[in-house]
Amino acid sequence: MRDVVLLLGMQGAGKGTVGRWLASRDASVTHLSAGALLRQHVREGGPNSAEIVAQIDRGDPVPSAISYGFLAERVQAIDKSHSLVLDGYPRDRSQLDLLVAALGTDPALIIHLLIPRPIAIERLRNRDTCEDCDATFGREIPPRSTGECDHCGGVLSRRKDDTEATIGRRLDGWAHHGPRLLASLDAIAPRVEVDATRDIETVVSEVAAARSERPN
Numbered sequence: 001m002r003d004v005v006l007l008l009g010m011q012g013a014g015k016g017t018v019g020r021w022l023a024s025r026d027a028s029v030t031h032l033s034a035g036a037l038l039r040q041h042v043r044e045g046g047p048n049s050a051e052i053v054a055q056i057d058r059g060d061p062v063p064s065a066i067s068y069g070f071l072a073e074r075v076q077a078i079d080k081s082h083s084l085v086l087d088g089y090p091r092d093r094s095q096l097d098l099l100v101a102a103l104g105t106d107p108a109l110i111i112h113l114l115i116p117r118p119i120a121i122e123r124l125r126n127r128d129t130c131e132d133c134d135a136t137f138g139r140e141i142p143p144r145s146t147g148e149c150d151h152c153g154g155v156l157s158r159r160k161d162d163t164e165a166t167i168g169r170r171l172d173g174w175a176h177h178g179p180r181l182l183a184s185l186d187a188i189a190p191r192v193e194v195d196a197t198r199d200i201e202t203v204v205s206e207v208a209a210a211r212s213e214r215p216n
């Protein structure tokens with residue numbers, strides 16, 4: 001059975017960055033980000049790209065049929081021995097069944113990255129995203145060279161949904177759906193709460209420890 005870890009938490013908690021670091025530290029881990037998969041599809045000019053771009057730019061959720069279709073497709077192509085670390089899935093309780101169907105298994109561990117809303121807002125206001133590989137940079141993790149991605153050399157820019165108008169709406173979405181989603185997941189897998197206000201290396205080490213310390 002495939003080992004699946006879900007990274008959950010408010011936007012700005014660092015889900016994508018933590019997932020990326022976990023995968024970079026362990027070659028048997030594949031990180032899949034809902035937002036990154038959608039943006040990659042758009043960059044490659046896939047079907048319905050214009051519609052998807054409009055929804056992302058407005059800060060609206062992309063229809064589940066599209067996002068879980070991408071996920072199922074990607075999961076099929078990944079070596080079965082790889083552990084998966086997912087961020088951005090599921091968005092709410094209604095997507096749980098879609099997630100399990102796309103993965104072909106239940107998630108084995110839930111990592112909840114906790115940050116207060118004011119810190120999330122501050123991070124989202126100041127973050128830039130690589131246009132090629134979707135890595136994010138900000139005050140806490142500045143790029144080595146201004147405007148250029150450390151990982152692939154791509155151009156860094158402000159995402160259109162990281163604006164004042166949409167940040168509040170996206171955070172409200174998590175505040176509304178998050179608690180019920182976590183409660184539903186508690187029936188499926190153990191959950192570890194991680195203080196995500198600390199530096200990225202500390203957070204990643206704690207998440208990695210939670211993964212390896214699970215009882216089999």
Ligand SMILES: [Zn+2]
Nearest residue numbers: 130133149152
């Ligand atoms: Zn990049």
